[in-house]
Amino acid sequence: MGEPATKEVLSLDELEAAGGLRTGRKHILSILVENKPGVLTRIAGLFARRGFNIDTLAVGPTDDERISRITLTLDGALHPIDQVTKQLHKLVNVLKIRDLEPRETLARELALFKVSADGAGRAEVMQLCEIFRGKVVDVTKRSIVIELTGTFEKVDAFEQLVRPFGLIEMARTGEIAIARGRSET
Amino acid sequence: MRAVDALMECLKAEGVDVVFGLPGGANLPTYDAFYDAGIRHILVRHEAGGGHAAEGYAKATGKVGVALATSGPGATNLVTPICDAMMDSVPVVFITGQVRTELLGTDGFQEADTIGITMPVVKHSLMIQHPLEIPRGLHEAFHIARTGRPGPVVVDIPQDLSRADIPYEPVSDVHLPGYQPTTEGNQKQIRIAAKALANARRPIIYAGGGVVAANAAAELTELATSDRFPVTCTVMGLGGFPGTHEQWLGMLGMHGTRAANYAMDEADLICAIGARFDDRVTGKLSEFAPRAKFIHIDVDPAEISKNVPAHIPIVGDAKNILPRLTAEYRALAADPARLEEWWSRIRVWQERHPLRYEDSTDSEIKPQYMIQALYEATGGDAIVTSDVGQHQMWAAQYYHFPRPRRWINSGGLGTMGFGLPAAMGAKVGCPDQTVVCIAGDGSVQMNTQELATCSQEGIAIKVFIMNNGYLGMVRQWQELFWDKRYSHVEMGQWPDFVKLAEAYGATGLRLEDKNTLVADMKEAVALDGPVLVDVRVTREENTYPMIPAGQPARNMVG
Numbered sequence: 145m146g147e148p149a150t151k152e153v154l155s156l157d158e159l160e161a162a163g164g165l166r167t168g169r170k171h172i173l174s175i176l177v178e179n180k181p182g183v184l185t186r187i188a189g190l191f192a193r194r195g196f197n198i199d200t201l202a203v204g205p206t207d208d209e210r211i212s213r214i215t216l217t218l219d220g221a222l223h224p225i226d227q228v229t230k231q232l233h234k235l236v237n238v239l240k241i242r243d244l245e246p247r248e249t250l251a252r253e254l255a256l257f258k259v260s261a262d263g264a265g266r267a268e269v270m271q272l273c274e275i276f277r278g279k280v281v282d283v284t285k286r287s288i289v290i291e292l293t294g295t296f297e298k299v300d301a302f303e304q305l306v307r308p309f310g311l312i313e314m315a316r317t318g319e320i321a322i323a324r325g326r327s328e329t
Numbered sequence: 330m331r332a333v334d335a336l337m338e339c340l341k342a343e344g345v346d347v348v349f350g351l352p353g354g355a356n357l358p359t360y361d362a363f364y365d366a367g368i369r370h371i372l373v374r375h376e377a378g379g380g381h382a383a384e385g386y387a388k389a390t391g392k393v394g395v396a397l398a399t400s401g402p403g404a405t406n407l408v409t410p411i412c413d414a415m416m417d418s419v420p421v422v423f424i425t426g427q428v429r430t431e432l433l434g435t436d437g438f439q440e441a442d443t444i445g446i447t448m449p450v451v452k453h454s455l456m457i458q459h460p461l462e463i464p465r466g467l468h469e470a471f472h473i474a475r476t477g478r479p480g481p482v483v484v485d486i487p488q489d490l491s492r493a494d495i496p497y498e499p500v501s502d503v504h505l506p507g508y509q510p511t512t513e514g515n516q517k518q519i520r521i522a523a524k525a526l527a528n529a530r531r532p533i534i535y536a537g538g539g540v541v542a543a544n545a546a547a548e549l550t551e552l553a554t555s556d557r558f559p560v561t562c563t564v565m566g567l568g569g570f571p572g573t574h575e576q577w578l579g580m581l582g583m584h585g586t587r588a589a590n591y592a593m594d595e596a597d598l599i600c601a602i603g604a605r606f607d608d609r610v611t612g613k614l615s616e617f618a619p620r621a622k623f624i625h626i627d628v629d630p631a632e633i634s635k636n637v638p639a640h641i642p643i644v645g646d647a648k649n650i651l652p653r654l655t656a657e658y659r660a661l662a663a664d665p666a667r668l669e670e671w672w673s674r675i676r677v678w679q680e681r682h683p684l685r686y687e688d689s690t691d692s693e694i695k696p697q698y699m700i701q702a703l704y705e706a707t708g709g710d711a712i713v714t715s716d717v718g719q720h721q722m723w724a725a726q727y728y729h730f731p732r733p734r735r736w737i738n739s740g741g742l743g744t745m746g747f748g749l750p751a752a753m754g755a756k757v758g759c760p761d762q763t764v765v766c767i768a769g770d771g772s773v774q775m776n777t778q779e780l781a782t783c784s785q786e787g788i789a790i791k792v793f794i795m796n797n798g799y800l801g802m803v804r805q806w807q808e809l810f811w812d813k814r815y816s817h818v819e820m821g822q823w824p825d826f827v828k829l830a831e832a833y834g835a836t837g838l839r840l841e842d843k844n845t846l847v848a849d850m851k852e853a854v855a856l857d858g859p860v861l862v863d864v865r866v867t868r869e870e871n872t873y874p875m876i877p878a879g880q881p882a883r884n885m886v887g
Binding site for chain 1: 444445449452453473505507524525527598622623635639641642
């Protein structure tokens, strides 16, 4: 909505409401918080209380030891993202929140896949691993463990491909993210 | 200096002249410091009473209230007042004792995870990790409680840390990088809002507790009277606009007036100020104010578009924004005549559907009349607190609050037992004012123990119990929506409130005659010391009008 010039008549019919909208896509929130006890609990509690569902969550240090970075993803089809970020902003220990623009963002997660590999399947699994630029980090007679990094979607795709070979177990970190270029996340 | 003595210095530096609390093992050091700190401490009988008293004090004075409790059960008894203060945005600092740090996490005696238990219902909380944090932590607590959208802050202090010897230096400023409330209000948005008001044919101002909290009642009246904007308030906002003003439509919402609710329903522009579109206001959300565009002014950005999408959001302090909005509006020189049609429609609603009830033909006291009588007996200018239920709604309808901070109730959480201790706190904060509590016979019993505090401290509150022998609002819902199956709502006539008052060292009175009610109430108000008045009213009277829960405003009944 543009700002009407002084003499311009403002028609109420032309006003459009803002906020509360579902964007329909995945959002990656990068949240800088004070490195203090209980901060993660406050964030998790806020999400639970307001009925927001966290898809992935990763917490780690930043270049400043007093500050931690929480990267979390959630579904904008289910939640009004502006309401989520506004509620987060109310937490005193939350310093900064970026709702990262997908095209301007590098996002990666780390995953470990334990796949059964006894016999014929082994070569094929290792070939998939190579295509996805994964790394075999453990081998036994009956299984291999593959380490893979990439976007959430890439890891998902790999999971689907290796599942038929017998996915014994899997561990994923959830995405961490950083803005492209010189600007700060 | 002991950390607890530094704590006292901090309280004094924050201008604290009174605190409400109860000592125990974990806050013994703090209480030792109170012994000669020169701060008035009021010893309550139950921590919840102390918490609500601090709320009453804060609401009546606009200052930050302070309540103290020990660890474990002391702190858990504060949970209700903390939650209440959160829902109604009341600035209160709660200082709780905690077990020694070596016992933390061991299920020690009187240990409870106070920070964890209260986390969902605080504006902020902190547990002191080091004695040196005490002064700064305290000042941060007061700063956060008082600024932006006010609210409760809990400071939990382990017993051993409070005994430590620390160098104390006054803290002159607080720096919280993650807490910077927006107060200014965007000028462009204000200009657009003014234009929207100038173009509206059926505008209404919908003001909430934020106007009172921002001390912006005069500024609201300025805006409303810069043209003939109709005004309605939420139950939290009453007094934010004079209850006798000709542009006043009465309270809105579930038990609001038809004029206010119908005007919201038909409005083309609703200017919400410090209000949060609570379900008791909107009724069925999808059918709320279907023709309206919304200006939403609030200091809390998270309230904007939370329940109802705003067309013109303005984040900031109402006291700062309203004069600028008024000035922008005046500059547009809108034609007041455009509102005439709107007003004639409103006047029809007001004439056809005033607040009304059928008065008794004998000496029986109708509950609505009880409020009218109290309004008359107090000259309409007492500080009135209430509990929660039918009596609260009747008080909101029939006591026409002339100015802000005269009406103190639990709106958001709806806490029974709030009224009596809140009156105690209000009276301590405003000793020269008449402070009355309109209580229910059910509600009042949740905190009558504070009458002992009032007697001991000479806090002269006047409590008027609207006694119908029922949990009246629940009974009303059972009557209307549950086939009159009165399940566990009859309270009978226990206790004998007159004797109870006397046992507590207060004056007890019983009033049953309508014809002498005003005079009797005047006498009760004039008595010295705390007074508990048992007013016997019609037993099965319903609070009307009413929007049945979950229905749109135009479906009002009664």
